[in-house]
Amino acid sequence: MKRLMEAGKLRLGLLASGRGSNFDAIMAAIIRQDLNASMALVISDNRDAAVLQKAAVRNVKNYFVNPRDFESKSKYEQHLVELLQAESVNLVVLAGYMRILGSVMLSAFKDRVVNIHPALLPSFMGLNAQGQAVEYGVKYSGCTVHLVDTGMDTGPIIMQAVVPVYQDDDEDSLATRILVEEHKIYWRSLQLIAEGRVYLEGRRVFIR
Ligand code: GRF
Numbered sequence: 001m002k003r004l005m006e007a008g009k010l011r012l013g014l015l016a017s018g019r020g021s022n023f024d025a026i027m028a029a030i031i032r033q034d035l036n037a038s039m040a041l042v043i044s045d046n047r048d049a050a051v052l053q054k055a056a057v058r059n060v061k062n063y064f065v066n067p068r069d070f071e072s073k074s075k076y077e078q079h080l081v082e083l084l085q086a087e088s089v090n091l092v093v094l095a096g097y098m099r100i101l102g103s104v105m106l107s108a109f110k111d112r113v114v115n116i117h118p119a120l121l122p123s124f125m126g127l128n129a130q131g132q133a134v135e136y137g138v139k140y141s142g143c144t145v146h147l148v149d150t151g152m153d154t155g156p157i158i159m160q161a162v163v164p165v166y167q168d169d170d171e172d173s174l175a176t177r178i179l180v181e182e183h184k185i186y187w188r189s190l191q192l193i194a195e196g197r198v199y200l201e202g203r204r205v206f207i208r
Contacts, residue, residue, distance in 0.1 A: 004111060007196030009183060012091035015097040016044055019075035020051025022095035022186055027058050029187035036194040040087035043080060077104035100152055113148040116186050118178045120144060120160055125153040132173035141165050143182045145189040156203045159189045
């Protein structure tokens, strides 16, 4: 069994493509001192992502990096790695980042990338997870914080939260209910990592 990270203050780099409500929730936990971390930078692949504004408001360095400016995914990711390493980031946080990470990022940050997915994995992987859950007719759904591996939404699970699905739910109402839980479990998962309490054995995560 191996410890994910030694106890210590996290230096986070957050990748996001959109709204940034998880960024806000993580920042709020840092400011409340519930999370022993600093937010080193935010990177978005979307020029118009609200998360960039949110980062600016919090005086967090923020970059729009256009993947189209690079001749390959590897070159694009190499640039991201350089930005993250230049800020001594030791944990990469994906929060609504709409791209699958490739080998360049994942080898530079092996077992150092986390994601949040708005379903109880391994159910409803991929896009539109909340809509998938409503359509399938499950009675409970939720969200999952997990380590990122080469698959899509397949890495070791750190924490999950459950919400009920009601008969009159649609994708939006379920997404809203799940989001409340996302904003609680993401920073809590990060804090467990900061406390050096997260261990990995195969694909099983143990909290000590
Ligand atoms: C969240 O629902 C998250 O689970 C998913 O993308 C959404 C991001 O929302 N991966 P926000 O940008 O953090 O508000």
